[in-house]
Amino acid sequence: xxxxxxxxxxxxxxxxxxxxxxxxxxxxxxxxxxxxxxxxxxxxxxxxxxxxxxxxxxxxxxxxxxxxxxxxxxxxxxxxxxxxxxxxxxxxxxxxxxxxxxxxxxxxxxxxxxxxxxxxxxxxxxxxxxxxxxxxx
Numbered sequence: 001x002x003x004x005x006x007x008x009x010x011x012x013x014x015x016x017x018x019x020x021x022x023x024x025x026x027x028x029x030x031x032x033x034x035x036x037x038x039x040x041x042x043x044x045x046x047x048x049x050x051x052x053x054x055x056x057x058x059x060x061x062x063x064x065x066x067x068x069x070x071x072x073x074x075x076x077x078x079x080x081x082x083x084x085x086x087x088x089x090x091x092x093x094x095x096x097x098x099x100x101x102x103x104x105x106x107x108x109x110x111x112x113x114x115x116x117x118x119x120x121x122x123x124x125x126x127x128x129x130x131x132x133x134x135x136x137x
Contacts, residue, residue: 007120011113018042019109020091026080026098026105029136032057035078035108039133042112046119057135062128063118069127076111077104077137108133 018038027035036057043050043061051060057078085092085099093099100106111133118129 004117007117008113011116014116015109015113018112019105022078022105022108023089023100024091024094026093026095026100027057027078028082028098029079030056032078032135036133036135039078039108039112043115043131046115048115048119054132055135059133061115061131063115063122063125063131064128065125066123067126069125071128071130073130073132074111074114075132075134076107078108078133079104079136104137 021038022035025034027033036052036059039059040050040052043059049062049064052058054060080093080095080098080100081102082097083099083101084097085101111131115131118125
């Protein structure tokens with residue numbers, strides 16, 4: 001268990017950089033083209049089976065374990081809301097009238113971190129994990 005915690009801590013900066021980038025560049029439902037591109041690229045860099053264009057801007061990836069077993073789905077929302085951001089954060093939205101007001105920037109970054117963590121343990125896994133990055137939640 002400590003090994004998993006240590007790995008998550010090692011990925012802290014990766015997760016934070018992604019979240020802040022997604023936060024700065026929010027896209028509303030079915031317009032998440034930039035976000036979907038980043039998600040797909042990050043997953044493809046892990047040599048995962050990646051499908052794009054699901055429900056227009058959704059991305060799905062499979063992480064297949066070394067042994068047979070059940071299929072588990074993990075879902076991460078990627079869309080932002082049509083709300084003007086007034087936080088004053090260094091990483092505030094650069095898209096007028098649009099922001100990540102309910103944490104989907106975090107969900108997306110966490111999903112990519114989970115992908116890295118599971119990929120690193122793929123040889124120990126039984127079954128398949130389907131990662132769904134859902135647009136327009």
